[in-house]
Each structure stands twice: as C-alpha cells, then as structure tokens.
Amino acid sequence: MWYNKNIINKDNMQNIPTILDDISNINSTNEKKRIIEETKSNDLKYIFKQAYDPFINYGTVKIDTSDIKYNENGKIDKEWLNKLDYLLYCLENRVVTGNLAKKTVKDFIKNYPKKWGELVIKILKKDLRIRAVKKIIN
Numbered sequence: 001m002w003y004n005k006n007i008i009n010k011d012n013m014q015n016i017p018t019i020l021d022d023i024s025n026i027n028s029t030n031e032k033k034r035i036i037e038e039t040k041s042n043d044l045k046y047i048f049k050q051a052y053d054p055f056i057n058y059g060t061v062k063i064d065t066s067d068i069k070y071n072e073n074g075k076i077d078k079e080w081l082n083k084l085d086y087l088l089y090c091l092e093n094r095v096v097t098g099n100l101a102k103k104t105v106k107d108f109i110k111n112y113p114k115k116w117g118e119l120v121i122k123i124l125k126k127d128l129r130i131r132a133v134k135k136i137i138n
Contacts, residue, residue: 013043018114023130058091074112
C-alpha cells in the first residue's frame with residue numbers, strides 16, 4: 001500500500017484533503033485509480049466535478065492568501081460542503097465578482113483549517129494538483 005488506508009471512510013468527508021494528498025504523492029496511474037475507486041463518495045465526486053468540469057467557470061482565481069490566518073479549529077461537516085456549494089454558485093453565476101468575489105472567498109476560507117482553504121483555492125483554479133488526468137477521475 002502506498003497510502004494510509006486507515007483514513008478511508010466513505011461516509012467521512014474529513015479525509016478528502018488527505019485522500020487528495022495521497023493521490024498526488026503516487027506516481028502509478030493504476031494505484032491512483034485504485035485509491036479513487038476505494039475512496040469514492042458523493043462528497044469526493046462533488047469536489048472532482050467542481051474542480052474539473054470544463055463548463056463551470058468561477059471567474060476569479062488570483063487570490064492572495066498569504067495574509068490569511070486560518071481557523072485550525074473550524075468545523076468541517078456537511079454544512080461546510082453546503083456553504084462551499086453556495087460560494088461556488090455565487091461565483092459561477094456572477095452574484096459576486098471582482099474584488100468582492102476575492103474578499104468573499106477569503107472570508108470563507110479563513111474560517112476553516114488551512115488544508116481546507118487550500119482545497120477551495122485549488123477548486124477555483126480548476127486543478128486539485130493530484131497529477132491525474134481527467135480520464136482517471138471520470
């Protein structure tokens with residue numbers, strides 16, 4: 001095993017950043033496929049869709065996060081995913097744009113641990129940095 005199999009729990013979205021890190025750290029395409037298959041969940045599927053669907057465009061990707069003080073005690077649960085979904089909806093549908101969009105994203109991610117804030121930025125950049133082609137994810 002090339003990854004920490006103990007973290008896998010299909011019903012626990014807490015592991016999503018760790019799963020993505022594990023996929024990123026593996027060179028084998030077959031091993032990446034296997035991890036994705038073993039860890040697939042609706043939450044992970046949602047993250048992949050938001051990051052890699054070419055028909056979704058959030059508009060703003062250049063956000064300076066160097067000054068953000070993340071809340072490492074921020075709660076990550078289904079409510080977080082609902083809030084993320086609303087944020088992405090607002091960006092995609094241009095409810096917020098420009099500097100207001102950047103501020104809205106920064107205000108969102110500062111309430112959560114850094115690894116989750118980085119995940120949001122990766123989604124906005126349309127690249128989860130897992131070194132996997134879209135065919136594997138699909």
